Amino acid sequence: MNEVLFVAFPYVAVALAIFGGVYRYRRNRFSYSTLSSQLLENRTLFWGSVPWHYGIVIVLLAHLLGFLMPSMWQAIMAGQYTLYTIEIIGYAFGLAALVGLCVLFVRRLTMERIRAVTSPMDWVLLADLLLQVGLGVYVSLVYRWGADWFVNTAVPWLVSLVSLNPQTQYITSLPLVVQLHMLNGFLVIALFPFSRLVHLIMFPFWYLWRPYQLVISNRPVTTMGKAHSDAEWA
């Protein structure tokens, strides 16, 4: 059972996300969109979208940092006060994400214009994210110092998955809610190609480097034209 849940399912989820995402990108690129509803409703969106996005981005980055640099992360967590600080920051952003998500949920439920642009998959995704963030906040509250212990439990399990040598013993003895948080995390990944979640890999960092103006011709512009493409005004 553990092998199915903690080995097979993560692999299936990630494979689904990668191949599904690539297939959707190749087959129906038009459908890649954030599907923003800000034009239809503005005020409530602010209290939902901003705390949700900033909260989840910071929390996910912390997860990622612990996973990529476990020894460094652990060294930081060794200090009592740094651990306090990180826990408080994590808790604050996790809570912000949760509150934002609740606002978005209520907004989608109560506003007619937003309901008009809501698909069944939007509800599935919203409910699943609510569950995931709720579980995360609950775990961080009930099982304290998660910033410390996850480096010795979840991280080695994830590393073993990545290195294609799955080891489930790190997490099998963890409490059920923690395991649920991990499994549901992979469910979110599995939902990636089937929902509007695809927009998160589209974040346009490239904008910082590209010139303001873009001029595109069927035939490449002359060498003279090319010389200008590095400037802000291409």
Next chain:
Amino acid sequence: MEIRSQVSMVFHLDKCIGCHTCTIACKNIWTDRKGTEYMYWNNVETKPGTGYPTRWEDQTKYRGGWVVEGKRQKRLRLRLQGKWGTLTNIFYNPVLPQLDDYFEPWTYDYQNLFNAPLADEQPTARAISMVTGKYMDTIEAGPNWDDDLGGSQVYANNDPNFAGATQEELRQLQEIDRTVFFYLPRICNHCLNPGCVAACPQGAIYKRGEDGVVLVSQERCRAWRMCVSGCPYKKTYFNWSTGKAEKCILCYPRLESGQPPACFHSCVGRIRYIGLVLYDADAIEETAKAPQESLVQAQRDVIKDPFDPEVIAAAKASGVPDSKITAAQQSPVYQFVKKWKLALPLHPEFRTLPMLFYVPPLGPVLAKTDKGVYDNVADDSRLGPLMSSLERSRVPLRYMASLLSGGNEEIIRDVYRKLVAVRVYMRAKKVKDIPAEEVEKALTDGKTNAAEVEAIFRLTSLPTYEERFVVPPMERDMSVDSLFPALDPVSRNYPVRKGEVGVGFHTDPARGP
């Protein structure tokens, strides 16, 4: 010098009768789909008025276009925000116009007229929102809600161009025989320094190299919504159904086959002219940074003389085909904008270098009644026998300057003096009731001469279809079909460059899951 060709336009406002035929032509072809009902790629506004979307000219609210800032005014940046600001505001754009700033589109429950049970009252067709599908009890705004000065206490008085107007000027608007208005048809300006392109973090909007048409790649747009704010003319719209930005495409399929866009073709008053201009792409940044009062002149300067051998050589070097150079030499836009200096860009102070120019309307400016008498008193300052003086004009020149010259009233005066000279000269020629010295004075005041006036008259009043619309069909070796005959086996679309240049794709443009 990097010479490129640009499809450019002139609208002659004196000829616009406000019939909205252009709007209907565009609406029926392009924006009758779900999610686009509220969009008018072409709209005709009544001026004075707040326009569409409401108060679009007020950039303290919408923050569109560019500003020059920094020490010695050296840096050009989007009024909206910097590049980092775009990325940090991407989850919530603080200045995005709302659907209600345009209007909520609706239809009627016509079926009820047939299906209503027998009753004492007449059945009615209630309004149904085209967004939610629910009944709308009160319709608070619609397209052209303030058409022909409807509700002008609310709308015309709130025209942003009246900032600084005197109480007398505002009061005048409400007097029944002194009130005044004219029409302002608007489409995308296909700017040389477009704010929408610069604001899009995804790089989904681009200027087409061949003719300068600004297009949104529907496959690349990810609904970050910054283009809507970046465009100071609010001519980029957000399709709430597909989650993609959409805008005027200048009917490029028609352009490519040598036909004018549908709104041009259908124009009843024949106010619209389209033609190519050759411009210097290297000078765009400097031009956009020019001081506000000289922006109009700077924009005239960026357009180059298509007869100048040096310009022709540079154009050829940058790959502008001969057909386009020839067309640029016959361009009505070049005549109106550069040669005669009659057509002016709309709100040049937004610094996007719009490529749609307007000949300001003479009619409402110079006609004026005083105590019910048409004011044509002959005195020293009069411009002609049928017109009162510019200084006592009914639409304040300041208003026109705010609209068309970045506040520079001298430019507006020059244009009007020349337009008056045309009228005086032609009247003297046809009706023969104006003494020669007055005609001579009008010509001198207008800084023009008989030959130029004849040419202006000809292109204003009697132009043929071929003189108004000078667009050569796209070169076959430049068209995309010849480059990419094969379909991508997975997407069943043309390979990537086809999408990049805005030619369609074959997958259903449906909202994602």
